[in-house]
Amino acid sequence: xxxxxxxxxxxxxxxxxxxxxxxxxxxxxxxxxxxxxxxxxxxxxxxxxxxxxxxxxxxxxxxxxxxxxxxxxxxxxxxxxxxxxxxxxxxxxxxxxxxxxxxxxxxxxxxxxxxxxxxxxxxxxxxxxxxxxxxxxxxxxxxxxxxxxxxxxxxxxxxxxxxxxxxxxxxxxxxxxxxxxxxxxxxxxxxxxxxxxxxxxxxxxxxxxxxxxxxxxxxxxxxxxxxxxxxxxxxxxxxxxxxxxxxxxxxxxxxxxxxxxxxxxxxxxxxxxxxxxxxxxxxxxxxxxxxxxxxxxxxxxxxxxxxxx
Amino acid sequence: xxxxxxxxxxxxxxxxxxxxxxxxxxxxxxxxxxxxxxxxxxxxxxxxxxxxxxxxxxxxxxxxxxxxxxxxxxxxxxxxxxxxxxxxxxxxxxxxxxxxxxxxxxxxxxxxxxxxxxxxxxxxxxxxxxxxxxxxxxxxxxxxxxxxxxxxxxxxxxxxxxxxxxxxxxxxxxxxxxxxxxxxxxxxxxxxxxxxxxxxxxxxxxxxxxxxxxxxxxxxxxxxxxxxxxxxxxxxxxxxxxxxxxxxxxxxxxxxxxxxx
Numbered sequence: 001x002x003x004x005x006x007x008x009x010x011x012x013x014x015x016x017x018x019x020x021x022x023x024x025x026x027x028x029x030x031x032x033x034x035x036x037x038x039x040x041x042x043x044x045x046x047x048x049x050x051x052x053x054x055x056x057x058x059x060x061x062x063x064x065x066x067x068x069x070x071x072x073x074x075x076x077x078x079x080x081x082x083x084x085x086x087x088x089x090x091x092x093x094x095x096x097x098x099x100x101x102x103x104x105x106x107x108x109x110x111x112x113x114x115x116x117x118x119x120x121x122x123x124x125x126x127x128x129x130x131x132x133x134x135x136x137x138x139x140x141x142x143x144x145x146x147x148x149x150x151x152x153x154x155x156x157x158x159x160x161x162x163x164x165x166x167x168x169x170x171x172x173x174x175x176x177x178x179x180x181x182x183x184x185x186x187x188x189x190x191x192x193x194x195x196x197x198x199x200x201x202x203x204x205x206x207x208x209x210x211x212x213x214x215x216x217x218x219x220x221x222x223x224x225x226x227x228x229x230x231x232x233x234x235x236x237x238x239x240x241x242x243x244x245x246x247x248x249x250x251x252x253x254x255x256x257x258x259x260x261x262x263x264x265x266x267x268x269x270x271x272x273x274x275x276x277x278x279x280x281x282x283x284x285x286x287x288x289x290x291x292x293x294x295x296x297x298x299x300x301x302x303x304x305x306x307x308x309x
Numbered sequence: 310x311x312x313x314x315x316x317x318x319x320x321x322x323x324x325x326x327x328x329x330x331x332x333x334x335x336x337x338x339x340x341x342x343x344x345x346x347x348x349x350x351x352x353x354x355x356x357x358x359x360x361x362x363x364x365x366x367x368x369x370x371x372x373x374x375x376x377x378x379x380x381x382x383x384x385x386x387x388x389x390x391x392x393x394x395x396x397x398x399x400x401x402x403x404x405x406x407x408x409x410x411x412x413x414x415x416x417x418x419x420x421x422x423x424x425x426x427x428x429x430x431x432x433x434x435x436x437x438x439x440x441x442x443x444x445x446x447x448x449x450x451x452x453x454x455x456x457x458x459x460x461x462x463x464x465x466x467x468x469x470x471x472x473x474x475x476x477x478x479x480x481x482x483x484x485x486x487x488x489x490x491x492x493x494x495x496x497x498x499x500x501x502x503x504x505x506x507x508x509x510x511x512x513x514x515x516x517x518x519x520x521x522x523x524x525x526x527x528x529x530x531x532x533x534x535x536x537x538x539x540x541x542x543x544x545x546x547x548x549x550x551x552x553x554x555x556x557x558x559x560x561x562x563x564x565x566x567x568x569x570x
Contacts, residue, residue, distance in 0.1 A: 049410050053569070074412040085403030087332065089339040101328040102413050104321060130339070146407065 032200035078147035137168030329421030379502025390490035396477025397486035468552035475560035
């Protein structure tokens with residue numbers, strides 16, 4: 001485990017932000033910390049990256065303690081925060097060289113590293129322009145490039161795509177995937193389920209400063225049940241007859257009946273045939289696969305106990 | 310250890326500071342508007358006093374010769390305000406977190422701003438003195454006098470820059486940093502910068518004679534134009550050294566507190 005956090009507690013004044021968070025991140029994987037606003041994601045990242053001290057609990061990153069060996073931890077990690085940390089009045093290249101110099105790369109090496117990163121993030125055309133002229137997507141890319149100057153072992157990304165348009169988001173995702181393929185460990189926070197689903201090997205869902213669930217995206221999804229067919233009827237009487245036919249209880253919507261399914265065409269045929277034979281007219285059929293949204297909603301709206309999948 | 314040689318040693322600390330100084334100077338240069346305004350405003354004040362009010366103010370000497378030291382200190386105040394704002398900008402944007410997550414002494418960011426502030430002041434002081442000479446300022450100082458005046462001003466600039474850096478650290482936003490630095494801009498008006506203090510009501514006079522700016526101005530004026538200095542030189546020096554030490558400790562302490570969460 002390259003990141004190991006146990007029993008993290010943190011309060012600001014009388015507000016409890018973290019209430020016993022445990023995290024284990026395996027080397028070379030993408031780990032997503034998923035949760036709604038105010039769940040404690042950013043506070044967790046700040047503790048993992050030495051910016052904030054936990055009130056209780058301990059964290060080791062690459063074997064170093066984040067409180068006692070903060071400098072050593074800083075030597076192997078990088079952080080891309082929620083707000084883009086760039087100098088608007090410096091060019092993209094100058095920003096990168098500055099970080100390289102702070103990492104004591106020496107002027108020529110810092111320059112080479114900047115060039116490499118500018119090429120990799122498709123910013124070569126803009127490198128001599130001041131950052132204030134960059135688009136939102138370009139700024140995010142440069143911001144990510146800034147955190148790669150030091151060739152960190154673990155990269156922390158706090159909501160890397162919040163506020164980006166869909167195409168910039170995809171570019172960012174590609175950049176993140178490329179990083180993982182080169183062996184870097186990534187810890188990211190997000191409030192987008194799709195993002196966690198696409199990128200993460202393992203997801204920890206936090207809510208109200210506690211871990212609500214953890215596991216792979218698939219494992220989390222299977223927790224809220226399998227696929228189903230949603231049958232919509234014109235009148236409630238039809239739904240009642242269909243419910244009796246398939247032996248499933250009516251749901252909250254008086255016109256929609258959810259029938260468990262294995263997702264095959266075969267099953268769909270059988271359901272429709274049975275309805276036709278019984279003379280129950282069905283208006284619409286849709287198939288529903290559980291998404292992380294379902295997990296998210298079911299876990300963040302009720303005060304459930306943590307589930308380990 | 311990481312693949313990159315990091316942290317520790319005076320050499321790295323110096324190198325980090327040099328990088329941050331280079332950055333701050335570059336940012337100052339590109340923020341030309343602020344730089345120009347911090348020189349133009351004091352120049353305007355000087356012209357206003359010399360050509361409009363000066364004729365009516367009895368200073369016992371030619372007014373232009375009287376007003377130059379005060380204008381220089383006014384410039385330092387404007388410069389400090391922009392230092393406070395730059396520091397606040399770094400502290401409230403993501404920049405400080407980025408720097409803190411690097412294996413460096415992140416306080417180098419303050420050193421960068423303070424040194425850039427000194428460089429900006431060097432420029433504004435030169436411009437103001439040049440303009441003053443064009444307006445008829447005729448100092449009768451020896452090289453030693455000039456050097457002593459420059460040394461005292463440098464101490465004052467450093468003191469105010471560190472004070473500004475501290476204000477920038479506590480400010481919750483760039484705007485509030487600018488508000489906090491108001492005092493530094495206002496103090497020169499409550500001193501002997503533009504008018505002799507003996508015409509002020511006794512309360513104000515007590516304030517203006519016992520605040521740090523008056524002895525600094527009196528000393529610089531004495532060195533440049535030969536007015537009597539007496540022991541104000543020592544008082545000015547004591548103020549500057551005290552202010553510098555206090556401001557430095559204030560800024561460093563606040564920075565530590567703000568960055569140890």
